[in-house]
Amino acid sequence: KQIEEDNSEDIAEAKTIVDDYLSSQELESNIEVILREMCESQIKANYFFDQSKTDEAVKEALKSVSKVMIKKNQTIVKEGEPITQQQINILAELGLVGEDLSKDYIYTYIILAFFVLFVLGMQYMYLKKEKKEILIDTKLVFLILLLNLLSVISARVFTFVSLFIIPIACAPILMTVFLDSKISIVINSLNLLFVAVIVGFDPQVILIGIVSTIVSSTTLKKVSQRNDILYSTVYVAAAVAVVILSSGILLSNNIKQILLDVILAVFGAFISGILAMGLLPFLESSFSLVTNMKLLELSNPNNPLLKRLLMEAPGTYHHSVMVANLAEVAAEEVGANPMLVRVGAYYHDVGKIKRPFFFGENQLGGTNPHDKISPTLSTTIIISHVKDGLELAKEYDIPKVVSDMIVQHHGTTLVKYFYYTLKNSSENPDEIREEDFRYPGPKPQSKEAAIIMMADSVEAAVRSIQEPTLEKIEDMVNNIVKDKMNSNQLNECDLTFRELEVIKACFLRVLKGIYHHRIEYPTEKGKE
Known part of the structure; x- marks a missing residue:
C-alpha cells in the first residue's frame, strides 16, 4: 500500500x-x-x-546475520555507559524494559505469594496430621516460622559471596534440637523450595540442601550436649564434600573450581554449626524452651539449688537420686524424655529444703517433730513442700517444664497417714473431710510427670519394707500403680495400660538390682 x-x-x-x-x-x-x-x-x-x-x-x-546469545549473568549494559539501540532491543526482548514492565512485576509477586502459601500450607498439613500439639502451642509455631525466615534470609545474604557457602544446615540443627528430627527433615525439605528459587535452581546447591538437612537431623536425634552440634557439623561437612566432589566431576572438568566449591561448601557447613550454637541460647530464652543441653546443665550437682538440697536435706537428695534412677529407665522404655524425667526427679522435692526435719528421710532416727503437733498441722506442712518447691524454682529460674513436675508429682492424692490418724482418734470421724488432707494438684499432665509420681511413691514405699524380698517389692509396686489408677491420678496424662505394665517391669528391674540378696562375709576364727 x-x-x-x-x-x-x-x-x-x-x-x-x-x-x-x-x-x-x-x-x-x-x-x-x-x-x-x-x-x-x-x-x-x-x-x-x-x-x-x-x-x-x-x-x-x-x-547472513549472526545470532545474538545472552548468557546467564551476562552484563548487557554497564552502569554509566551510553546505551545503544541494540542494547535496548535486547532488554526489551528479555522483558526488562517496556510499557508492561510494572504488570510483569505484579504477576511475579502474585505467583511468588501463591508459591509461599503453597509451601506453608504443606507444612501446616504435615503438622496437623502428625504433630497436632505443635499447632496448639503458639510459641512453637512462631519458632518454626522464624527458622523458615532464617533459612531464606541466610540464603539470600550468603548468595552474594557464593552459592556453596550458604549455611543450609543451621535451621535443621536448631529445629532438631528444639522439636524433633522427623519434623526437621520434613519442614526444612519444604524450605529448600524457597532456597532453590533464590539460587536459581542450581542442582548442586539443592543436593547440598537435601544432604545437609537429612544428615544434621539424623545425627542429632539424641543431642545431650552442645558439642554434639559440632560433631553433627563435621558429618554434614564430610557429606557435602562428597556430594560436591562427585557431582562436580560429572558436571565439569575444571578440577580447580570443583575443589574451590568443596572448600566453600565445607566452610558453609561449619558456619551452620557456629550460627546454630550462637542462636541456641537466644532462642531458648526468647521462647522459654528447654533443650536436653539445658536439662544436662540443670542436672549438674553444682547447680545452686541442687547443692542446697544436698547440704540442707541430704536424705531428700538421696531419695531424689533414687527416684531419678527408677524414672529414667521407665521413660526410655515408653518413649518419654529420659533426660527431662531425670531432672524433674532431681527437683521434685526441693520444697523440703524449707522444713527438712519434718520429712522422714531427713530425721536420721531422731525425734519426729510431728509427734508434737496435730495431724492437721502436720498435713499442712507436708502439703506445703509443693508450694515451697515452686517458689524455689522461680527464685532459681528453673524452667517451667521442670517446675510443673514439682507441682504435679503428688497430683491430688490423699495424705493418708495423718488423715486416718486424725479420723481414728476423732470423736466425730464423719466431720473429717478428705479435701483437707489432699494435695491441691493438678494431676500429672504428661508421661514424664506421671512416671515421676509413681517412681516417687514406689521408692518411698519400698524403702519402708522390713526385710525386702522380690515378692514383697513386686506386690508393693503393683499396689502403688493400682492405687494411682483407682484414684484417677493418671487420667489426664497419655499413658496406656500397656505402658503402665512396662513401667512396672522397669521399676522391678531397677529395684531388684538395688535390693539384691547380699551374702554375709565370713570372719577368721578367733577374730571378731
Whole structure:
C-alpha cells in the first residue's frame, strides 16, 4: 500500500514537470496539446511490490546475520555507559524494559505469594496430621516460622559471596534440637523450595540442601550436649564434600573450581554449626524452651539449688537420686524424655529444703517433730513442700517444664497417714473431710510427670519394707500403680495400660538390682 501511494505521488510530480517544461517553450497551442498528451501517456509506474520476492530477500538477509546469545549473568549494559539501540532491543526482548514492565512485576509477586502459601500450607498439613500439639502451642509455631525466615534470609545474604557457602544446615540443627528430627527433615525439605528459587535452581546447591538437612537431623536425634552440634557439623561437612566432589566431576572438568566449591561448601557447613550454637541460647530464652543441653546443665550437682538440697536435706537428695534412677529407665522404655524425667526427679522435692526435719528421710532416727503437733498441722506442712518447691524454682529460674513436675508429682492424692490418724482418734470421724488432707494438684499432665509420681511413691514405699524380698517389692509396686489408677491420678496424662505394665517391669528391674540378696562375709576364727 505504501509503495502504491509513493508511485502515485511520483507520477503526479512527473506530469507537473512536463507541463512546466512545455509551457516555458512558447509552442503553438495545437503542438503543445499534442506533446502534452504524448508525454502523459508515457508517464507510467515502473516499480511494483512483489511479496514473494520480498520474503525471499528477507530470508537471505537473515541467513547472513549472526545470532545474538545472552548468557546467564551476562552484563548487557554497564552502569554509566551510553546505551545503544541494540542494547535496548535486547532488554526489551528479555522483558526488562517496556510499557508492561510494572504488570510483569505484579504477576511475579502474585505467583511468588501463591508459591509461599503453597509451601506453608504443606507444612501446616504435615503438622496437623502428625504433630497436632505443635499447632496448639503458639510459641512453637512462631519458632518454626522464624527458622523458615532464617533459612531464606541466610540464603539470600550468603548468595552474594557464593552459592556453596550458604549455611543450609543451621535451621535443621536448631529445629532438631528444639522439636524433633522427623519434623526437621520434613519442614526444612519444604524450605529448600524457597532456597532453590533464590539460587536459581542450581542442582548442586539443592543436593547440598537435601544432604545437609537429612544428615544434621539424623545425627542429632539424641543431642545431650552442645558439642554434639559440632560433631553433627563435621558429618554434614564430610557429606557435602562428597556430594560436591562427585557431582562436580560429572558436571565439569575444571578440577580447580570443583575443589574451590568443596572448600566453600565445607566452610558453609561449619558456619551452620557456629550460627546454630550462637542462636541456641537466644532462642531458648526468647521462647522459654528447654533443650536436653539445658536439662544436662540443670542436672549438674553444682547447680545452686541442687547443692542446697544436698547440704540442707541430704536424705531428700538421696531419695531424689533414687527416684531419678527408677524414672529414667521407665521413660526410655515408653518413649518419654529420659533426660527431662531425670531432672524433674532431681527437683521434685526441693520444697523440703524449707522444713527438712519434718520429712522422714531427713530425721536420721531422731525425734519426729510431728509427734508434737496435730495431724492437721502436720498435713499442712507436708502439703506445703509443693508450694515451697515452686517458689524455689522461680527464685532459681528453673524452667517451667521442670517446675510443673514439682507441682504435679503428688497430683491430688490423699495424705493418708495423718488423715486416718486424725479420723481414728476423732470423736466425730464423719466431720473429717478428705479435701483437707489432699494435695491441691493438678494431676500429672504428661508421661514424664506421671512416671515421676509413681517412681516417687514406689521408692518411698519400698524403702519402708522390713526385710525386702522380690515378692514383697513386686506386690508393693503393683499396689502403688493400682492405687494411682483407682484414684484417677493418671487420667489426664497419655499413658496406656500397656505402658503402665512396662513401667512396672522397669521399676522391678531397677529395684531388684538395688535390693539384691547380699551374702554375709565370713570372719577368721578367733577374730571378731
